[in-house]
Amino acid sequence: MNNIEPFEDPIYVTQPILPKLENLVEKLKEVWGSKRLTNNGPQHKRLEERLCDILKVPYLSLFNNGTIALIVACQSLRLTGEVITTPFTFAATPHVLTWNNISPIFCDIDPVTMNIDADKIESMITPQTTGILAVHVYGTPCDVKKIQEIANRYGLKVVYDAAHAFGVEIDGKGIGTFGDVSMFSFHATKLFHTAEGGALTFNDKNMKDRVDLLKNFGIKNEEEVMMPGINGKMNELQALLGLEVLGLVEEEKKKRRNIFLAYSNYLNGIEGIKICNNNSEDVNHNYQYVVIRVNEKEYGVSRDYLYTELKKYNVHTRKYFYPLCSSFACYKHLFSSIPANLPIADKVSTEVLCLPIYGELNGYVIQNICNIISDLKQ
Numbered sequence: 001m002n003n004i005e006p007f008e009d010p011i012y013v014t015q016p017i018l019p020k021l022e023n024l025v026e027k028l029k030e031v032w033g034s035k036r037l038t039n040n041g042p043q044h045k046r047l048e049e050r051l052c053d054i055l056k057v058p059y060l061s062l063f064n065n066g067t068i069a070l071i072v073a074c075q076s077l078r079l080t081g082e083v084i085t086t087p088f089t090f091a092a093t094p095h096v097l098t099w100n101n102i103s104p105i106f107c108d109i110d111p112v113t114m115n116i117d118a119d120k121i122e123s124m125i126t127p128q129t130t131g132i133l134a135v136h137v138y139g140t141p142c143d144v145k146k147i148q149e150i151a152n153r154y155g156l157k158v159v160y161d162a163a164h165a166f167g168v169e170i171d172g173k174g175i176g177t178f179g180d181v182s183m184f185s186f187h188a189t190k191l192f193h194t195a196e197g198g199a200l201t202f203n204d205k206n207m208k209d210r211v212d213l214l215k216n217f218g219i220k221n222e223e224e225v226m227m228p229g230i231n232g233k234m235n236e237l238q239a240l241l242g243l244e245v246l247g248l249v250e251e252e253k254k255k256r257r258n259i260f261l262a263y264s265n266y267l268n269g270i271e272g273i274k275i276c277n278n279n280s281e282d283v284n285h286n287y288q289y290v291v292i293r294v295n296e297k298e299y300g301v302s303r304d305y306l307y308t309e310l311k312k313y314n315v316h317t318r319k320y321f322y323p324l325c326s327s328f329a330c331y332k333h334l335f336s337s338i339p340a341n342l343p344i345a346d347k348v349s350t351e352v353l354c355l356p357i358y359g360e361l362n363g364y365v366i367q368n369i370c371n372i373i374s375d376l377k378q
């Protein structure tokens with residue numbers, strides 16, 4: 001038994017990369033000098049170019065946040081009726097469908113990757129289905145090959161919510177090159193961030209042109225408005241912050257990899273605690289989250305008990321993603337005639353816990369978090 005005192009300062013699930021303030025101030029002078037604060041300014045253009053290279057995508061369009069980006073993605077593909085998606089995700093994923101007047105159809109997930117189970121998608125397709133909205137949960141890639149095969153067979157569009165998957169690659173290919181469009185979130189809680197922000201990526205130049213119109217009210221020029229667009233633009237201050245953060249991402253990723261390895265090492269051997277490791281040879285992972293699964297029978301206490309006890313030590317873990325989106329009050333009506341059949345997602349959502357991970361997290365804290373987890377085993 002370890003005699004551990006609660007941490008003096010709260011340990012949160014994440015902490016954003018912050019560039020040196022003086023560097024940022026220096027760069028801000030450029031923006032101040034130009035008086036250009038938004039509407040496709042020079043910082044915006046620079047960040048789009050840099051991100052195309054880093055994410056290995058042909059086309060990319062920046063947004064003020066990931067949710068608006070995803071709403072626009074559905075608009076740009078003219079999705080209607082029903083779209084098949086996962087219940088094991090952040091609220092934004094099904095909400096963007098609802099904002100497009102589309103019914104989210106929740107499909108169960110794979111027990112290992114925790115992503116939508118591609119083998120279950122086909123049975124959910126109806127004449128109203130127009131697309132699949134899959135999420136690379138925690139940055140683990142979906143079964144992109146199988147999903148594309150189904151989409152091709154049924155003439156469906158594929159949208160990827162890649163909010164967690166910055167920099168992830170499959171066989172050296174940028175994750176944003178799969179499907180018709182992918183969305184990345186650049187929220188402060190993400191590996192790469194612009195405080196708030198996001199992007200859509202595509203292989204098709206026409207898609208980029210359409211999305212650029214849609215995110216700017218549909219305005220083509222001073223006298224022509226082509227479609228009822230929205231204001232989804234990223235401003236110059238966000239883009240500037242992004243350019244500074246970008247230079248620090250690789251170092252942050254290296255640190256996070258070491259943190260992941262330290263957790264794996266300390267937690268290894270605690271019966272009932274399994275650290276999720278969906279790394280494989282073909283995937284270049286980003287260590288956005290470190291996720292454990294708690295098997296209550298083997299560990300002796302529940303995930304919720306562990307979550308509450310860790311809080312007493314000032315360790316603020318998160319139950320991403322509990323509850324399932326399918327159980328939100330606003331989606332209950334979808335199951336009024338047929339009950340939700342999501343046994344794997346139900347089980348997984350009661351087992352997962354995201355532990356703190358960010359570059360500045362020190363080894364002593366990691367070791368103590370693991371000691372607490374070890375001590376709590378019954």
Ligand code: T4K
Pocket residue numbers: 012013014015016065066067068089090092093135161163164185186187188189197198316318320
């Ligand atoms: N799709 C998926 C699959 C997503 O996960 C998300 C967002 C989206 C779509 C939508 O993308 P955006 O529209 O957000 O670009 C957070 C984020 O707000 C959200 O972006 C993210 N997913 C979700 C998984 O996590 P909360 O409610 O957990 O955030 P919050 O404020 O509790 O932050 C968690 C911890 O991070 C805090 O305890 C402390 C730390 N933190 C947070 C912020 C905001 C900081 O240290 N600094 C900060 O500025 O949702």
